Amino acid sequence: MVILFQSKPSIIACGAVAGPLERKSVFNSYFDSIVEDERWNQTTNEQGHSKMISEACDIVIKKANIKNLDIDFFLSGDLVNQMTPTNFAARELACSFIGLFSACATSVSSVIIASLLTDLGASQLAIAGASSQHNAIERQFRYPINYGAQKPATSQWTVTAAGYALIGKHKPDHPSVIAGTIGKVVDYGEVNPFHMGGAMAPAAFDTITSHLKKRKQKISDYDLIMTGDLGKIGLKILKAMLAQSGVKQDELQLLRDAGAEFYGEDESFQAGASGAGCSAAVFFSYIEQQLKTGRFNRVLLVATGALLSPLSFQQGETIPCTAHAIEITME
Amino acid sequence: MDPQEYQQLEQQITPPTPYVKNVLKAFLVGGIICTIGQAITYFFIIFFDFTDKTAGNATVATMVFISMLLTGFGLYRKLGQFAGAGSAVPVTGFGNAVISAAIEYRTEGLVLGVGSNMFKLAxxxxxxxxxxxxxxxxxxxxxxxxxxxxx
Amino acid sequence: MLFLNFLIAFIVGGLICVIGQLIMDVGKMTPGHTLSILVVAGAILDGLGFYEPLIDFAGAGATIPITSFGNSLTHGALAEAEKHGWVGVLTGMFEVTSSGISAAIVFGFIAALIFKPKGKAN
CATH class of the missing domain: 1.20.5 (Single alpha-helices involved in coiled-coils or other helix-helix interfaces)
Incomplete structure (x- = not known):
């Protein structure tokens, strides 16, 4: 379903923070802060996760030059069970809060909800975004950190990063959210939890094609279409699917993937980065800054999410996936 | 595109598992670990009067101790990524499974965390x-x- | 002679790991499934009387891989069963092979007290 945001809500300010390993990221210079301790000097990974979210929100608040009390809504999610890191960060922020779970697609689904609330006139300022912390996610979804299992070339590295955006009423000279697509849940029968790109590519394909169709656009109407965390192999699959549906080669070059690019060509990260914080940190730092400097005028951000749990995988279920998209322009 | 067509496309693009490379690496590392085990066995027989039969238990305990150090310093994880079954199949891999889980669940306490989850993998x-x-x-x-x- | 023993340990141990790798890669099994299969294989081989000769031949090449865990459990159970009949099947199992498990428990506990998990990439 495509939603048009009549009032064109703007991204007022953004904040992105990352862990020590993310220094290796090609987007490293766009992040607002990088922390040396992946636990943010807390006792547990989950507390560190929560602290990271608070820090990113504080940066947003500082950059926009507002106070905590000015924020109407906090819309966010992460990947830990029951999203406690986000819930605990919301306790610090003390504003109206709804936790959102779309796995790694939360970075965009939260912006869609924030834009809707702004469009309605219910929200003046809302913070939207997502985050993930490597250790907290790996121990829950896969193995203990120090367990020596061999990861295949298709596996992706969960990033430690958080990205948040402040969504407010339309403001000139700021990137504006003009349309969004809430994706369907797509399942093409992938069962391998170490091949997320392969599981999520069809969801990205479905959301991108339906957004373009409803908006009567072509890929070349955009300066960039960026997916969230398909990784190197997932991006190739998505491009092949688009090519099969008749998209030309030069148009395919406009497609990029945050997860595929995140750690550059470093092979120790296998197929690239993943995690809710991956797309959030890239969209709400690099992309926002490129829009502001006028390098891009119209982008489609498509965050993809694999809706599995450790239980569903052990019970032999396939991996259902979703993708949400927002169309952002800079006048 | 139906799921079957998609799975074909996915398989075409996904790089194949490097069977030969993986097998060679597993052979090499697994062999080296067993050779080290053999050396430790001889060590116990020569210096501590163990017999062929009894040195086995002492060797296993020593190997698990080495595994603890490698696991704790994050080296066994790197070895595992390189060697696959080569480091998982020897008894050091069993030690790694127990010890990594024990370290991981420390934050949930010694009883509910370490005690309950130590054998999660092993x-x-x-x-x-x-x-x-x-x-x-x-x-x-x-x-x-x-x-x-x-x- | 000593060198030959090392070489045999290397080759036999390496080959058992190769079987494990093939179960993982070709059979698409998780490490947990792979190790379970190998332990059962070791137990069966001992039941058929093949594992002890392998140990005599390969030394640590046969005692270090996890297959030897299945072997020693079975060996203990069989030895006690011979002496005490039905009850021995249960009581004999850990007679031979307590060291791997007790070492893992003790060192696991110590490691939990001193180490922290760190998520550095390889």
Whole structure:
């Protein structure tokens, strides 16, 4: 379903923070802060996760030059069970809060909800975004950190990063959210939890094609279409699917993937980065800054999410996936 | 595109598992670990008067100790990524499974965390080891008592 | 002679790991499934009387891989069953092979007290 945001809500300010390993990221210079301790000097990974979210929100608040009390809504999610890191960060922020779970697609689904609330006139300022912390996610979804299992070339590295955006009423000279697509849940029968790109590519394909169709656009109407965390192999699959549906080669070059690019060509990260914080940190730092400097005028951000749990995988279920998209322009 | 067509496309693009490379690496690392085990066995036999039979237990305990150090410093994880089964199959891999889980769940406390989760990964090895030993001994006992086999 | 023993340990141990790798890669099994299969295989081989000769031949090449865990459990159970009959099947199992498990428990506990998990990439 495509939603048009009549009032064109703007991204007022953004904040992105990352862990020590993310220094290796090609987007490293766009992040607002990088922390040396992946636990943010807390006792547990989950507390560190929560602290990271608070820090990113504080940066947003500082950059926009507002106070905590000015924020109407906090819309966010992460990947830990029951999203406690986000819930605990919301306790610090003390504003109206709804936790959102779309796995790694939360970075965009939260912006869609924030834009809707702004469009309605219910929200003046809302913070939207997502985050993930490597250790907290790996121990829950896969193995203990120090367990020596061999990861295949298709596996992706969960990033430690958080990205948040402040969504407010339309403001000139700021990137504006003009349309969004809430994706369907797509399942093409992938069962391998170490091949997320392969599981999520069809969801990205479905959301991108339906957004373009409803908006009567072509890929070349955009300066960039960026997916969230398909990784190197997932991006190739998505491009092949688009090519099969008749998209030309030069148009395919406009497609990029945050997860595929995140750690550059470093092979120790296998197929690239993943995690809710991956797309959030890239969209709400690099992309926002490129829009502001006028390098891009119209982008489609498509965050993809694999809706599995450790239980569903052990019970032999396939991996259902979703993708949400927002169309952002800079006048 | 239906799911079957998609799975074909996915398979075409996904790089194939490097079977030969993985097997060679597993052979090399697994072989080296067993050679180290052999050296430790000789060490116990020569310096501590162990016999061929009794040195086995001491060797295993020493190997698990080494595994603890490598696991704690995050080196066993790197070895595992390189070697696959080469580092998982030796007893050091069993140690790694127990020790990595113990370290991981420290934040949930010694009882609910470490105690309850230590055998999260290695528990299945113990279950299937004990289970199969039980049934094999039982079958042999029955065969001996009906006179088909002798001890 | 000593060198030959090392070489045999290397080759036999390496080959058992190769079987494990093939179960993982070709059979698409998780490490947990792979190790469970190997333990059962070790137990069966001992039941058939093949594992002890392998140990005599390969030394640590046969005692270090996890297959030897299945072997020693079965060996203990069989030895006690011979002496005490039905009850021995249960009581004998850990007679031979307590060291791997007890070492893992003790060192696991110590490691939990001193180490922290770190998520550095390879």
């Amino acid at each position: 528990g299945s090895v113990i279950l299937f080891g004990v289970g199969s030993a039980f049934f094999i001994a039982l079958i042999k006992l029955i065969l001996v008592s009906v006179g088909v086999l002798e001890w």
